[in-house]
Structures are given as C-alpha cells and as structure tokens.
Amino acid sequence: MKSANTVLSSYGTTIFEVMSRLAQEHEAINLGQGFPDGNGPPDVVAAATDYLENGVNQYPSMMGIPPLREAVANINKRFYDLDIDWPTEVMVTSGGTEALASSLFALIEPGDEVVLIEPLYDSYLPIVQRAGGIAKFVRLEPPGWELPEDALAAAFSDKTKLILLNTPMNPCSKVFSESELSVIAGLMEKYDAYAICDEVYEHLLFDGLKHVPLMTLPGMRDRCVRIGSAGKTFSLTGWKVGYITACPDLLGPIAKAHQFLTFTTPPNLQAAVAFGLSKDNNYFNKLSGDLEKCRDLLAEGLKDIGFEVMHCQGSYFITTDFRPLGFNGNDEDFCRHITTEARVAAVPVGAFYQGGGVEHFARFCFCKEEDTLVEAIDRLRNHFGG
Ligand code: PMP
Ligand code: GLN
Numbered sequence: 185m186k187s188a189n190t191v192l193s194s195y196g197t198t199i200f201e202v203m204s205r206l207a208q209e210h211e212a213i214n215l216g217q218g219f220p221d222g223n224g225p226p227d228v229v230a231a232a233t234d235y236l237e238n239g240v241n242q243y244p245s246m247m248g249i250p251p252l253r254e255a256v257a258n259i260n261k262r263f264y265d266l267d268i269d270w271p272t273e274v275m276v277t278s279g280g281t282e283a284l285a286s287s288l289f290a291l292i293e294p295g296d297e298v299v300l301i302e303p304l305y306d307s308y309l310p311i312v313q314r315a316g317g318i319a320k321f322v323r324l325e326p327p328g329w330e331l332p333e334d335a336l337a338a339a340f341s342d343k344t345k346l347i348l349l350n351t352p353m354n355p356c357s358k359v360f361s362e363s364e365l366s367v368i369a370g371l372m373e374k375y376d377a378y379a380i381c382d383e384v385y386e387h388l389l390f391d392g393l394k395h396v397p398l399m400t401l402p403g404m405r406d407r408c409v410r411i412g413s414a415g416k417t418f419s420l421t422g423w424k425v426g427y428i429t430a431c432p433d434l435l436g437p438i439a440k441a442h443q444f445l446t447f448t449t450p451p452n453l454q455a456a457v458a459f460g461l462s463k464d465n466n467y468f469n470k471l472s473g474d475l476e477k478c479r480d481l482l483a484e485g486l487k488d489i490g491f492e493v494m495h496c497q498g499s500y501f502i503t504t505d506f507r508p509l510g511f512n513g514n515d516e517d518f519c520r521h522i523t524t525e526a527r528v529a530a531v532p533v534g535a536f537y538q539g540g541g542v543e544h545f546a547r548f549c550f551c552k553e554e555d556t557l558v559e560a561i562d563r564l565r566n567h568f569g570g
Contacts, residue, residue, distance in 0.1 A: 248276025
C-alpha cells in the first residue's frame with residue numbers, strides 16, 4: 185500500500201485526547217484537557233436552542249453570519265479601540281483551531297520560515313509542516329517563561345514569513361508584556377513578517393492584567409491575523425466557533441483556505457455567539473473574576489500538597505513542578521500515575537516542546553466548579569500526603 189502523508193502520520197494521538205480517555209477509563213477528575221465542567225451562560229445556550237428550533241439551520245454565508253461578524257468588530261472596538269470593517273475584515277471559523285489552520289495554509293509558501301515559541305500548542309507545528317513551512321523555535325522555560333530576546337532575534341531571517349504568537353499562552357499562562365510585544369513588532373517590521381495571533385484566551389486574564397493584541401501596536405494593524413474563540417469566551421468549548429480579524433489583504437487569502445476546509449460553521453451557534461458578544465462588561469469581568477478564584481483555589485491546594493506552583497497570569501492552566509513530591513519518573517509517567525492512582529488527570533508539559541529538556545512539569549486545568557477542584561485536591565492530598 186502507498187503511504188499516507190508522512191508529516192501527519194508521524195504524529196501520535198494528541199495528548200489531550202490521550203489523557204482524557206485515560207481519565208475516563210479510571211473515572212479520574214479530568215484536570216488535563218482544558219474545558220469547563222459547567223454548561224456555559226444559560227442565556228447564550230437558550231439563544232442557540234431558539235435559533236436551532238426556529239430554523240436557522242442551513243448553510244450560512246461562508247464568511248459567517250453578518251450579526252456575528254459585526255459583533256466581533258464591536259468587541260475589537262470596545263476592548264482594544266480597533267476600528268474594524270466587518271464586511272472585509274472579519275471571518276467566522278469552526279473554532280480557533282480552524283482559524284489557525286486556514287491562516288497557516290493561506291499564508292505559508294513551501295520553504296517559508298515560521299517562528300514558533302515553545303511551549304507550543306499542539307496543532308501549530310503539524311499544520312506549519314503540512315503547509316511546507318520550516319519551523320524556527322524559540323524556547324521559553326519554566327519557572328519564569330521569560331522571552332529570550334537574542335534567541336528570538338536569531339530565529340528571524342529574510343525567509344521569515346510569520347511568527348505565531350499565543351497570548352495568554354497555553355500551557356504556561358504567560359501574558360506577553362507590551363515591551364515584549366514591541367520587540368516582536370520590531371522584528372516583524374525589520375523582516376517584513378506577519379503574525380498569526382492566537383488570542384483565544386483574550387478575556388481570561390487575572391490580577392487586573394489587560395490583554396493587549398499585537399495588532400494594536402504601531403505598524404501592526406495590517407501585519408496581524410487576530411484569532412478569538414467563543415469556546416473560551418463563553419465556556420462552551422465544544423461549540424467550536426472561532427473568528428478572525430485581519431486586514432482585507434490577509435483575510436482574502438485566508439478565506440480561500442477556509443472555503444475548502446470547513447466552508448461554514450453552524451449558523452445557530454453563530455447567532456447565539458453574536459448575542460453573547462453583545463453582553464455588557466459585567467459578563468466579561470465576572471468570567472475572569474470567577475476563573476481567578478478557581479486559579480487561586482487550585483494553586484493553594486497544590487502548594488499545600490507540596491507542588492511548586494508557577495504563577496498563572498491568564499488562560500485555564502496552572503503549571504506545577506512535581507519534583508518536591510519525590511516522584512521518580514518523568515512528566516508523562518507522573519500524569520499517568522496520578523490519573524490511574526490518585527484519579528486526577530493532568531497533562532505533561534513536555535508534550536508542548538520538541539526535543540525534550542522539560543520533563544518535570546504537569547499542567548492542571550482550573551476552569552471547573554469549586555466542588556470539582558476541592559475533590560481533586562483531596563484526592564491528590566490523600567495520595568501524596570501533605
Ligand atoms: N489555541 C489555543 C492556545 C488553545 O488552547 C486552544 C484550545 N482549545 C485553541 C487554540 C483552539 O480553540 P478552539 O477550541 O476554538 O478550536
Ligand atoms: N485547548 C485545550 C487544552 O489545551 C484542548 C483542546 C483540544 O483538546 N484540542 O487543553
């Protein structure tokens with residue numbers, strides 16, 4: 185038999201699926217894959233039900249339904265003072281994942297270099313490679329996750345087509361500072377590069393931090409593809425409704441990729457997300473405020489047990505160093521061990537790096553009901569003592 189595509193075949197099953205299935209098998213509390221255990225805002229869900237029952241069920245426009253595209257433009261204005269022309273600068277996608285894939289397929293020519301910052305969300309590298317891009321890695325390391333500016337500069341060259349930037353960042357929960365963003369912007373201008381900005385956690389920042397899209401920095405408006413996700417903004421990760429904001433010269437080619445990948449996204453869900461994005465600021469403040477409490481609850485519990493807990497500035501995740509617990513094994517061993525023995529699942533942070541070197545860190549997801557987190561902490565405490 186002739187072989188399938190070698191790039192994709194060379195990858196195993198994603199760590200999120202692997203850990204979630206293991207968690208299910210062992211009836212573990214799943215703090216591995218990042219998804220809330222609630223059912224999202226009831227009014228947004230009710231809106232979807234209503235649109236579903238009242239016949240918004242056929243193919244919508246490939247660019248997305250106008251009310252949602254307009255709502256995305258309004259969000260850009262409300263939170264970031266960006267003036268966006270929704271008919272030419274906003275497109276709806278089937279989740280952030282499709283937005284990333286469509287953007288990468290549209291912009292990369294075989295042989296183009298793409299700057300990727302590790303730890304790396306799992307879908308980036310396979311798609312960059314499948315599109316023929318050559319990855320240039322820059323590594324952030326625990327516990328501080330500082331951006332090594334010399335290494336970043338060295339990763340850029342005249343062949344750089346784009347950088348992929350994720351802030352707030354999964355799994356390390358780093359929020360890039362304005363000065364770090366300025367360094368990135370300077371390199372993009374110097375090498376005439378674009379940025380695909382994965383900002384799916386844009387509304388999930390803590391301790392009063394404000395999200396700053398790279399797109400808002402001087403000279404960046406027409407170099408950035410900004411990606412958001414209703415999954416994170418409305419705690420409804422299974423909906424897979426994403427959106428791209430980009431200037432027409434970038435969005436045009438991306439729409440060409442989108443039309444051959446998914447073409448459209450369920451219109452009833454799009455309509456409900458349009459309703460959701462029109463909610464007032466109280467909704468967005470409560471979303472991050474409630475999550476911040478969950479972060480603190482889990483961080484304190486894990487510290488008490490003996491984990492070293494890295495600071496989390498945004499997103500759904502806490503990274504921990506489990507060496508103080510005296511566990512003998514690497515991060516994958518540890519995550520399997522706690523899933524099967526303590527019945528709490530986590531994700532090994534090494535899965536977000538190429539080429540090893542980060543082997544003693546586990547990521548725990550805290551976007552869960554208080555009771556779920558308390559029970560997970562109890563189970564871990566019973567297992568490890570502390
Ligand atoms: N980017 C990052 C960094 C993520 O953590 C996720 C999480 N799922 C996605 C993209 C994908 O978002 P979606 O579920 O909307 O496809
Ligand atoms: N973004 C989620 C995480 O990091 C998972 C998404 C997925 O399973 N692909 O856990």
